[in-house]
Amino acid sequence: MEKIQFFLLIVQIVIAVIMVILVLVQKSDGDSLSGIGGGSGGMGSVISSKASANILSKITIFLIAVFMINCLILASISNIGKKKIASELDQIIKEQESGSDNSKAPEIQ
Numbered sequence: 001m002e003k004i005q006f007f008l009l010i011v012q013i014v015i016a017v018i019m020v021i022l023v024l025v026q027k028s029d030g031d032s033l034s035g036i037g038g039g040s041g042g043m044g045s046v047i048s049s050k051a052s053a054n055i056l057s058k059i060t061i062f063l064i065a066v067f068m069i070n071c072l073i074l075a076s077i078s079n080i081g082k083k084k085i086a087s088e089l090d091q092i093i094k095e096q097e098s099g100s101d102n103s104k105a106p107e108i109q
Helices: 002-025 033-037 043-050 055-102
Strands: none
């Protein structure tokens, strides 16, 4: 299970780096938050913003989906590992408590 978690963590890092590069490479259309101040108003910018879904933005959206799914898988694997460790610790504590009740050790003076 640790090998799968390590592999998914490496995939997560690679996806994050690729997403950062893709976002930095994409051309700014000017229709983001800069348009609020009147920077690029008008009907032409609205139409062009709908048609601007090029291949880079589609790849970015796909990578975001893969990144989120990978996050959920890593979280569930981590949760399974924590539950396993907690149950093992509980079992050890119960064994030690039952062992100390059955055979009382002599006191050291």
